Structures are given as structure tokens and as C-alpha cells.
Amino acid sequence: MGDFMRQRSKRQEDNGLGSVLDVLLANARLVLGVTGAAVLAIATLAVKRLIDRATSPRDEGDPKAEQKTLEESWQDLTLIKTAPKPTKKQRREDLSEPLLSPARPPAPEPQVCSAPPEPPQVESIPPRCLTLQEKLLSHYSSRLAVPEVEASLAPQLARSICTQLQRFLRSKCPELPFGNLFLSGALLDGLEALAADHIHLMLPVVLDTTLWSLIPGEDTVVRNPQYWMIKRTDLEYFPRGCSPWDRFIVGRYLSSNVLNETLHKLLVASINWPAIGSLMGSIIHPVVASQELKLEVKHDQVELSITLFPVVEMEGKVLLAAPPEGLVENLWLESFYRAEVSKVKELDAGDAGARQHCLRILNGICKSHPTLHKLCGSPLTHVILHLSATSSDWAEESLAERFQEVLEELVGYLEQGVLPSYFNHKIDLFCELLEEEIDEMGFMLYRAICEPELLLKEK
Incomplete structure (x- = not known):
């Protein structure tokens, strides 16, 4: 913050409009971030120069002075156009950097002027992070x-x-x-x-x-x-x-x-x-x-x-x-297969739900996963049916939330070592799984609760 405060103190020595603009710049950095404040600073500097030249005395009748002032004004306006665009996020440690970088000494003019000028550097836009909802839909459509x-x-x-x-x-x-x-x-x-x-x-x-x-x-x-x-x-x-x-x-x-x-x-x-x-x-x-x-x-x-x-x-x-x-x-x-399919479709028809969509994704993931393949089919269907009794929002836009909730429910049943059938609670759908298989599945899904993308990676 030292450089930032020294620059702010130096600007406060000016009077009138300059003081007001300096205060604006000082606060802009906290609000807009470093790059955003830099843009505002360049624009403000250019405007100040235009105002100073408009109010400062100059030799009347001197065409060279008048032409020089006009050229400098266009140069200042160019600063506004070529100022770097602010990025969406700024880190807190960037606040310790100076608001405006010190001017670099002019580079020596090249001896040969035949080479074309280098194109302006365009700041690359980082790829947008997909939400879990978008990843699930993309995974389904692509795989x-x-x-x-x-x-x-x-x-x-x-x-x-x-x-x-x-x-x-x-x-x-x-x-x-x-x-x-x-x-x-x-x-x-x-x-x-x-x-x-x-x-x-x-x-x-x-x-x-x-x-x-x-x-x-x-x-x-x-x-x-x-x-x-x-x-x-x-x-x-x-x-x-x-x-x-x-x-x-x-x-x-x-x-x-x-x-x-x-x-x-x-x-x-x-x-x-x-x-x-x-x-x-x-x-x-x-x-x-x-x-x-x-x-x-x-x-x-x-x-x-x-x-x-x-x-x-x-x-x-x-x-x-x-x-x-x-x-x-x-x-x-x-x-219970016929009853499972009938019940899932009946529930989806009643609330325009995404249970079938969620079940397709989970079946596809488990079917191709070396640890989870024994969960494919009836166990997943019965978990979704159990969950439907407590979670009523199965709209398409809630797919990611329900997906994670199914994972949590599965981990809970694996911890108990028992998954009761939706149609007959006396039946345990985990009864034919080995204890080691239950432990491996539970550990894998426990990790996936915090990082669902683990299940969407290529096997």
C-alpha cells in the first residue's frame, strides 16, 4: 500500500478539480480493482490534460503552439481507447501494486523501417468454469x-x-x-x-x-x-x-x-x-x-x-x-423392475421431473466404473424412489442438486450396509455385496460428494 499512498499524497497537493479526481481514483482502486482503477486513471489523466490546456494561458497567434496542443489532446484521447480492459476478478494482494505503472523509457528507433508493426497484444479471455449442472448435461449428451x-x-x-x-x-x-x-x-x-x-x-x-x-x-x-x-x-x-x-x-x-x-x-x-x-x-x-x-x-x-x-x-x-x-x-x-420403471415414470409425469434423466446419468457412470458397477440398475432406482418421498423438487434445473443428494443418500446406505427395497422394506438390495465392495463404493462416493467431477472423468 506504500506506493498507493505516496501517489495519493502527491496528487492531493494539486488544487480544484485535480483534488476531486485524485480522491475518486483512490477510492476507485478499492472498488474496481487494480486493472479497473488503471483504466479510470488513464481516462482521468487524459481529461485533466484537456482541461489544463483549455484553462492555461498560451501564446495567441502562435499556430505551432495551437497545433501542438491539438496533437497532445488527440494523444490523450488515444490513451482512453487503448487502456487495458479490466478482468472480472482481482486478487487482494494486487492492491499493493502501484495504480499506474511508471512510464518506460522510449525504445530506440529501429534503423530499418521496412518490417510491419507488430499487432497489438490482445488479452486472452480465460475459459468459463462450467457449473455441475452443465457438466452433467454435457456428460450425458457426449458419452x-x-x-x-x-x-x-x-x-x-x-x-x-x-x-x-x-x-x-x-x-x-x-x-x-x-x-x-x-x-x-x-x-x-x-x-x-x-x-x-x-x-x-x-x-x-x-x-x-x-x-x-x-x-x-x-x-x-x-x-x-x-x-x-x-x-x-x-x-x-x-x-x-x-x-x-x-x-x-x-x-x-x-x-x-x-x-x-x-x-x-x-x-x-x-x-x-x-x-x-x-x-x-x-x-x-x-x-x-x-x-x-x-x-x-x-x-x-x-x-x-x-x-x-x-x-x-x-x-x-x-x-x-x-x-x-x-x-x-x-x-x-x-x-421389481417393472414396478420400478412404472413408478419412476409416474412420478416424473406428475411433476415434470428429471428422475429418469438423473437415473440415466447415474446408470451410465456406475456401469462403466470399475468400483461402482454393482450399483447399476435396481439399487440406484430404489435410492431415487426413496429420495422422491422427501425431495419434491425434481425439475430439470435442479438436476445437479438432486444428483449430489442421491450420492449422499447412497453413502448413507453404504455406511449402514443396508439398502431397503422401496416396495418391500424387508428386502436388502445390498445383501449380496461383500463388505470390501461396500467399503470401496462408500469411499469412492464419499469423495465424489465433495468433488462430483470425479465420476465424470474418463475411465
């Missing part, structure tokens, strides 16, 4: 949106395969009352991201409700409320053979494992996939080593994985033939 060709071609291929498989099952297993195959998955429901690389193919298993009943998950051997058993009833009055599905019974229960093994043999050994693939301009082959019923489809524009799920719908439950790994073979997994 997570499924290309239109893939988004249209993948379902088309899956439907053609669905039709061929339906014909085969009806001709090969006419005694089994399979329902009409249908497609499912996040791609079809608009919640997928990154690529159109996976679709579920649902195969309804139609049961006679007078011959079958459901056993709640709490009463099964695994004591897990998400896994149910389907029991054959009234064998005394309706012995084996009365139901076409009795051939898949193990210990009076419809075995998901036995049904899957039968379908796996059909997919691998009985269907002419090369011929079907040639009709579609694709290569189709079943995954032999997988316990899942999976087909791999290669097209010149898309590579697709199709997973077949036998599904039973009874008593308001949707049960998949997807038992847990291990020796237990009669369990059916309760699926």
Missing part, C-alpha cells in the same frame, strides 16, 4: 446417449430372435404352456446408457393357480425375502402329471434350476442358430459355459447380448428363474 442406429437396430434384432424362438418352443415343446415371449430391459424403457448392448427376453411360464402356491422368502431355506418357492399343492387329489410342469418338480417344488437346464440344452443343441442368423445378416451363438440362458449376437453395426428369463406371475408377484449361486435349486427371484 451416455445411445447412438440412434444402435437404439433402433438392437431391439429389431431381438424381436426377430424372439419370434424365431417362440416358433421353435411351440413346435418342440407343445405340451408346455409357455406364454408369448416379450422384450424387457433398460434400453427399451429409455433408462439405458453408453450402448445398446443388452436386452432381456422374458419367457412366461403359465401355471394353474389351483395346483401351485407361493412360499414366502422368509419361510425358505435361505431366509431371504426376495427369493420365493413355488410349491405343488394337492398331490393327493391331483397327482403328478396333472400339471405339464410337474416334470420340473424337485421335492414338491417347481425347480428353477431344472427348467433352466432344460432350456439351456435346447438353446445350445436343438436350434439352428447359424441359419437364423443368416436371415438377419448376423452371427448368433448361445453361450455354452454360462449358467444363464444367454445369446451373443454380432451384426456389422451392433453387438448384442440377449438373456432369456423364464418368468412366473402369480399373486401379484413377478418371479424370475434366477436362483442364487449355490446348492439351492428351487428358488425364484422376485423382480
Whole structure:
């Protein structure tokens, strides 16, 4: 501040208008910052010179003096035009710099004047920092949106395969009352991201409700409320053979494992996939080593994985033939996917919300992240549904705020080690995660709460 105060004291020795302008300059630096004050100082200096020349006596009749005054006036006005533009921000330590830099001695004139003058230095404008909202929208549009060709071609291929498989099952297993195959998955429901690389193919298993009943998950051997058993009833009055599905019974229960093994043999050994693939301009082959019923489809524009799920719908439950790994073979997994998608879309339709947009971004991030990929899908959907019960503002402009709030909610559930299902609080969606996986996910998301951009970086 020493240089600033000395300059201010020197200017205060002048009288009249000069004193007023000096006081203005002294305060301008505090308000406008160094560069802004410099602009005002140059402009003020030029104006003072014009006023001084207008009021000072000069030799009348001296054309040279009059011409010199006019030239100096234009030079002073040029100072105003070429003064540096103020930057948006000034640091506090800049206040210790002198208001106007001391004049530099004139550079010696060059001997050769043929070189063109250097262009004026233009101050580069620093790039504007994007808000989290802008970063999220940019990340979605640049990395997570499924290309239109893939988004249209993948379902088309899956439907053609669905039709061929339906014909085969009806001709090969006419005694089994399979329902009409249908497609499912996040791609079809608009919640997928990154690529159109996976679709579920649902195969309804139609049961006679007078011959079958459901056993709640709490009463099964695994004591897990998400896994149910389907029991054959009234064998005394309706012995084996009365139901076409009795051939898949193990210990009076419809075995998901036995049904899957039968379908796996059909997919691998009985269907002419090369011929079907040639009709579609694709290569189709079943995954032999997988316990899942999976087909791999290669097209010149898309590579697709199709997973077949036998599904039973009874008593308001949707049960998949997807038992847990291990020796237990009669369990059916309760699926909430249809209810999840329906509820999210219903909430968004009610308040024009951005839940689906937020879910697409989170699914895309977790799907490609080596630590967070097991959070993709149902866990994220259920967190958003839980959060919707307490956070009502899901407008598009609140996307960044809700995004961070979802991260905070996830960290809270990971700290507890439990994520209750939105539709059944007895079900823990983290039950199959290892403790080490929960710790790694929690640490990663805890860091991301303070710096969400960590999740948006290239993997």
C-alpha cells in the first residue's frame, strides 16, 4: 500500500478539480480493482490534460503552439481507447501494486523501417468454469446417449430372435404352456446408457393357480425375502402329471434350476442358430459355459447380448428363474423392475421431473466404473424412489442438486450396509455385496460428494 499512498499524497497537493479526481481514483482502486482503477486513471489523466490546456494561458497567434496542443489532446484521447480492459476478478494482494505503472523509457528507433508493426497484444479471455449442472448435461449428451442406429437396430434384432424362438418352443415343446415371449430391459424403457448392448427376453411360464402356491422368502431355506418357492399343492387329489410342469418338480417344488437346464440344452443343441442368423445378416451363438440362458449376437453395426428369463406371475408377484449361486435349486427371484420403471415414470409425469434423466446419468457412470458397477440398475432406482418421498423438487434445473443428494443418500446406505427395497422394506438390495465392495463404493462416493467431477472423468 506504500506506493498507493505516496501517489495519493502527491496528487492531493494539486488544487480544484485535480483534488476531486485524485480522491475518486483512490477510492476507485478499492472498488474496481487494480486493472479497473488503471483504466479510470488513464481516462482521468487524459481529461485533466484537456482541461489544463483549455484553462492555461498560451501564446495567441502562435499556430505551432495551437497545433501542438491539438496533437497532445488527440494523444490523450488515444490513451482512453487503448487502456487495458479490466478482468472480472482481482486478487487482494494486487492492491499493493502501484495504480499506474511508471512510464518506460522510449525504445530506440529501429534503423530499418521496412518490417510491419507488430499487432497489438490482445488479452486472452480465460475459459468459463462450467457449473455441475452443465457438466452433467454435457456428460450425458457426449458419452451416455445411445447412438440412434444402435437404439433402433438392437431391439429389431431381438424381436426377430424372439419370434424365431417362440416358433421353435411351440413346435418342440407343445405340451408346455409357455406364454408369448416379450422384450424387457433398460434400453427399451429409455433408462439405458453408453450402448445398446443388452436386452432381456422374458419367457412366461403359465401355471394353474389351483395346483401351485407361493412360499414366502422368509419361510425358505435361505431366509431371504426376495427369493420365493413355488410349491405343488394337492398331490393327493391331483397327482403328478396333472400339471405339464410337474416334470420340473424337485421335492414338491417347481425347480428353477431344472427348467433352466432344460432350456439351456435346447438353446445350445436343438436350434439352428447359424441359419437364423443368416436371415438377419448376423452371427448368433448361445453361450455354452454360462449358467444363464444367454445369446451373443454380432451384426456389422451392433453387438448384442440377449438373456432369456423364464418368468412366473402369480399373486401379484413377478418371479424370475434366477436362483442364487449355490446348492439351492428351487428358488425364484422376485423382480421389481417393472414396478420400478412404472413408478419412476409416474412420478416424473406428475411433476415434470428429471428422475429418469438423473437415473440415466447415474446408470451410465456406475456401469462403466470399475468400483461402482454393482450399483447399476435396481439399487440406484430404489435410492431415487426413496429420495422422491422427501425431495419434491425434481425439475430439470435442479438436476445437479438432486444428483449430489442421491450420492449422499447412497453413502448413507453404504455406511449402514443396508439398502431397503422401496416396495418391500424387508428386502436388502445390498445383501449380496461383500463388505470390501461396500467399503470401496462408500469411499469412492464419499469423495465424489465433495468433488462430483470425479465420476465424470474418463475411465
